[in-house]
Every structure is written in structure tokens, then in C-alpha cells.
Amino acid sequence: MSTNPDNDTRTVHKIKRFQIGLNVLLQVVAFTVVVLLVNYIGFNHYKRWDYSRSQKYALSGTTKQLLGSLKKTVKITVYFTSDQTASGSEVYQDLLNLLKEYQYAGKRNIYMEVPVNPFRDIVRAREIKTKYKLGDEENLVILECEGRTKFVNATDMADYDTSGVIYGKPPRLKAFKGEQALTGGLIEVTEAKQSKIYLLSGHGETDFSNEALSGVKGFIARENIKLEPLNLMDTIIPGDAKAVLILAPKYDFSQHEILQLESYWEKHGRLFIGIDPASYTPHFTEFLGKQGVKPQDDRILALQKLGPNLYNVVRNVTGVFIEGGRITKRLKDVRTQFYGETQSLLLDRAAVRETNIHLKSLIEAAEGYWGSTSYNVDVNAGGRIVFDPKKDHVAPLTIAASVEKGGINDAIALETSRMVVVSNPDFLNNDVLTQANLDFTLNSLNWLLSREELIGISPKVQYDFVLNLDQNDLFRLGLIVLILIPGTVAVIGLAGWLKRRH
Numbered sequence: 001m002s003t004n005p006d007n008d009t010r011t012v013h014k015i016k017r018f019q020i021g022l023n024v025l026l027q028v029v030a031f032t033v034v035v036l037l038v039n040y041i042g043f044n045h046y047k048r049w050d051y052s053r054s055q056k057y058a059l060s061g062t063t064k065q066l067l068g069s070l071k072k073t074v075k076i077t078v079y080f081t082s083d084q085t086a087s088g089s090e091v092y093q094d095l096l097n098l099l100k101e102y103q104y105a106g107k108r109n110i111y112m113e114v115p116v117n118p119f120r121d122i123v124r125a126r127e128i129k130t131k132y133k134l135g136d137e138e139n140l141v142i143l144e145c146e147g148r149t150k151f152v153n154a155t156d157m158a159d160y161d162t163s164g165v166i167y168g169k170p171p172r173l174k175a176f177k178g179e180q181a182l183t184g185g186l187i188e189v190t191e192a193k194q195s196k197i198y199l200l201s202g203h204g205e206t207d208f209s210n211e212a213l214s215g216v217k218g219f220i221a222r223e224n225i226k227l228e229p230l231n232l233m234d235t236i237i238p239g240d241a242k243a244v245l246i247l248a249p250k251y252d253f254s255q256h257e258i259l260q261l262e263s264y265w266e267k268h269g270r271l272f273i274g275i276d277p278a279s280y281t282p283h284f285t286e287f288l289g290k291q292g293v294k295p296q297d298d299r300i301l302a303l304q305k306l307g308p309n310l311y312n313v314v315r316n317v318t319g320v321f322i323e324g325g326r327i328t329k330r331l332k333d334v335r336t337q338f339y340g341e342t343q344s345l346l347l348d349r350a351a352v353r354e355t356n357i358h359l360k361s362l363i364e365a366a367e368g369y370w371g372s373t374s375y376n377v378d379v380n381a382g383g384r385i386v387f388d389p390k391k392d393h394v395a396p397l398t399i400a401a402s403v404e405k406g407g408i409n410d411a412i413a414l415e416t417s418r419m420v421v422v423s424n425p426d427f428l429n430n431d432v433l434t435q436a437n438l439d440f441t442l443n444s445l446n447w448l449l450s451r452e453e454l455i456g457i458s459p460k461v462q463y464d465f466v467l468n469l470d471q472n473d474l475f476r477l478g479l480i481v482l483i484l485i486p487g488t489v490a491v492i493g494l495a496g497w498l499k500r501r502h
Contacts (some may be wrong), residue, residue, distance in 0.1 A: 059101050063183045067106040072190055074106070077142040078115040079128055080154070085279060091158050091173070095141070098178045141182065145189040156181045162233040195223075195242045195449055197272075198230035203281075204250030206274070206425060215430045216441060223442060225449075232257040243270035243448045248425050252281040261287060268406070270418045270448040274425025277343040291403050292352035292359050293345055293421050299375035300342045300397055301385065302368045313385050317342045317365050317424075319399050321436070324360035326452050327420070327443045336368065336436045342424040344371040344397040356406060361399035362420070362440075371397050399423050400440075402447070420444040 011140055028352035059067075076099060077452065096115065103110050118125035128134065132142065132149070139154035157178040190196070197220075199208055208217045208227055220227065230237065230244065232253075237244060237260060244264065253261070273288070285295055291478055302314040317338040321331035347359040371393030372385060398420065405415035427437045446452065 003300075016160050043475050052429060059105055060177060062069075064105050066183060066186060067102060067110065070106055070109040070190065072145050073109050073111060074114045074186060074189065075142075075144040076102070076110065077128065077144075078113070079118075079125070079134070079142060080115070080139045081118050081125075081137055084427075085202050089461045091154055091176070091178075094176050094262075095154075095157065098182070102182065107116065111403075112221055141185070143182075143185045143189050148189040150185040150189045152181045152185045162202060162248045184223055188265055191224055196224045196228055196238075196240050197225055197243045197445070198237065198241050200232065200244060200249070201229050202231040202233055203253065204248075204279075206428075209403075212429045212431070215433050216428045216438060219438060219442060220445065224447065224459065232260050237264045241269075243272060243445065245272045246290040247272075247274040247428075248275055248276035248279070249281055249284060250279045253284045253287075257284065258283050258287055264421075265291075265405075268415060268417050269281050271420070272444060272448060273419065274428075275343070275421065275423050276425070277341045277423065288421065289348075291405070292348045293401055293403060294348055295423065296346050296371055296373075296393055297343045298343050298371035298373045298393055300365050300369050300399070301372045301375065302346055302370070303385075312415060315341065317369060317399065320366050321440070322361050322364055324362040325447075327447050328362050328440065331436060331439060331443075334436050336363070336427065336434055336440075337432065338399060338424045338427055339432055340424065340426050341375075342399060343489070345399070345421060345423050346392055346393075347398055347401055350486050358404045360402045360404075361396065361400075362397045362402055365395065365397040365399060367395070370394055401442075417462055435469045444457055 037370075078095065078099070099112055103112055116125050116128060118129075128142070129138075132151075134140075141152040143150040143152065157176065158173055159175040159177060161174045164170075164172065201204070201207065202211075206213065217227070225242075233256075241264075244261075261269075261271075275288075277295075277299065288294065299315070300317045302317075304312040304314050306312050319336050319338055321328045321334045321336070323329055323332040329429050342365075344365070347361060349359050352359070370387050372387070373391045373393070374385060374388065401421050403419040403421065405418075426432065428441065
């Protein structure tokens, strides 16, 4: 029996070609699967980082928590009709970049319609304008969730410096508040009910209708909080009261009103209290004392040396935020100013230990201050204000404190009574309202409402980066750009040419 070597050779070559073809096919399939898998993972599990100097587009932990906990789909429509759609518009471009972060953090629960430009998307723009009854010159973001709608205007997303307008200069963007405004809008459309906080009246309290409080009032409204007036002489504290504000009462409460406050407090009530240091309110002071907070009837002062044996009494107090739980965690060591008269608060923890009341200092006077009990001395008549260790109070001098009665576990926060007490409520006025004061106020209200996840969103301040170069710096920069970089490229090219020659 004979065999043909040529047939065997052809058979072997066919098998090898088949194996090579199958190997190539498998490699192509494997490569395709890897590419698809990498793209799928990259599309669904990618990460974003903000490496900018000011962290302009980095969302706060508060917003991330809110977006991550969304259980409803929110539709966001950007509708700008003016020339702010131009690429040079700071607000518009900042807004679009910020919304990308919202989409990423909110995943499938945030649906954003491609920004509507009425000059390009004429039909869609007309539909939106008709549906929401918009004007011809509207620049806003529309948030929608389960039939609830919130409009966030472009003017609410920015603070402008208008000091140069009188000289013919355009307003300059000072701070971008897009995150603050958008997150407030999200809260409003995703929460089933608006939180009601009642502002007590009838004792000469500060009224939010006062123009001096318009700033903080506007920010409170953005937190989806509705302020309602309340007079305890006419009615009881309503059942829908999420909290009660008592700001600087000048006259004392009746026993009937104190009983109402005590009843509300014992039923897991929430109170924000600002004390007027100049007012005499023994019944109200006694109520606070039962909760472990005792106004010390002093004035926080410091002495400023002007010369030999010559001092000036400093009555405006520099306060320092203490890390007292969630309210001031992000504000730790930040300083703020309290103008006018400020008294210190004694936190009597021993007196309330058996009643399961927990006290925390939130703001304390900076170093160098003491609590003077002789603040009524007439300096003009020759009286002297000096520190008396027998009567005066020393550091730490508490200016603001939190009170919580019951369990302090966040999981059962709804079953606790909560209170924030400030010994000088004038820090809310527009002319002295700083970002730190505003953050503290909003954080306090959100803590009282058991909305800890919303504590701590600040506007992104616009910083102008200035590069100062002297003549030597400019000379060195010229050498690098005109000689070093081109010379390096030339040397590399020459080396490659010489290598090919040899």
C-alpha cells in the first residue's frame, strides 16, 4: 500500500490554515468582546474628578447624598432665550458643566433635555414657552417631578458685583450659586410637602417682613421651607409645625404661653431661639434653663490697647465655630463676627444629665474675650470696665449651642426634641450676613427638620487668577519658548537623521 506525500502535505497545510484562521477569528472575537466590555464598564461605571483650582464643579457631599437617594425621576430642562447661550457666558457654561455632574451623580434618576435654544429649536422652544407661560426674555432651568414644577432663574444662580455699573462697567460675576439653587429646587419638587416653620410674634420679636432679613429669608425659601406667623395668645402651636422660630423677644412670655412651649418641646418639638441680651424675660429664661441653657446676664467684651494705660472696650465679638455635631462640622475653626451686644450661655450638663438632654457648644468667643457682669458701668462718668475674676466669666464663652432631648442616633432623630440657641440673633441681618453665618443658619434649620443630608452647600466663589511676572521671569520664559523648546525638538530630529545615515 502506498501513500502520496503531496496529498499529506496539502492536508497538513489545510489543517494549519484552518487552525490559523480559527485562531485569528477567536482573537478578533476576544478583542471585540474586550472592547465592548471596557466601553460598557466605562460608560456605566466611570468616575469624574474636578482638578480645577477652585473645585468649581465638584458637588458637595450634601448634593451627592440627595442625588444618590433619589427614588423618583427628575426632568431638567435648560431654557435660555438671551445671548447668554453664547460660549462666553459664564453663568450658562457653568450651569451646563454643573448639570453634567448632577446627571453623573443622579444616574438614571436625572434626565436632562438637551439645552433648548429658541433660535435653533424653534418648535420645541415654542412648546415650552406655551406650556409654562414663559416671557420673551426668560433664562431659567425647569425642574419637574411627578407633576410638581420648579423654575430656577438665572439670577438666582449668581451673585454679581455691581460697584462698577455707575462707571459704565458691566456687572462682574462674584459667585456662582448654581448648586445651591438647583439643589434647593430638587428638594422642592421631590418632597411631597413643603416644610412649615412658624415665626413667633407678640413679644416684640424680630419679624421676617423686616427688609434687614430679606437675604436670609430668601435662602430659607429655597430650602423648600415656608415661614408662617404665629401668636400663642391667639392659638396653639399647629400640628404641621416642623419647627418654631423665636427671634429676640423683648417682652416676657405668659405662663400660658410657656406651658404651650413646654408641651410642644416634650412632643419632639424643634426650636430655633435667638436671645435679645437687653431684654428681661424671666419666664422664658427659666424655660431655657430647664433645658440646660442658662443666659449669664453678662456681655462678652475684650480690651484693645491704644497706648500706655489707654484701652478701648471692644464690644463686637469674634466668634469661632466649634465642631458641635453635624451643624458646624464643615465650619470648624471658621471665624465670624457678632456686632452689638452678645451675652454668654452657660451649658449646665450636670443639671440635665438625668433627663437625657445632650448639650453641644456650636460657637464660642475667640481668645481674649471675657464675660463682664459690670457691663453697665458708665465709662463717660469715669467708670472703668476691668476683668473681675470673682464675678466675671472666663473662656470658653458659648455664643450658640444645640440641645437634643432623647436618643442621639440619626436613625431615630424624629423621636427627639431639638433646639438651637444663639445669644445674639443680629448676625442674620443683611448688612452683617456672611457666608459662614448663612451656612450656620441653614444647617441649623435642616438639623431641626431632621434633614441632615442637606447640611452644607456653599456658593462657588469666582477667583481671579493673576500671574505676576517680573522682567527676569519674562526673560526666562522667552528663553524657554523661543530657544529651549525648539532647540530640543531640533536636536532630537538631528539625532534621528544621523542614526538613519549610519
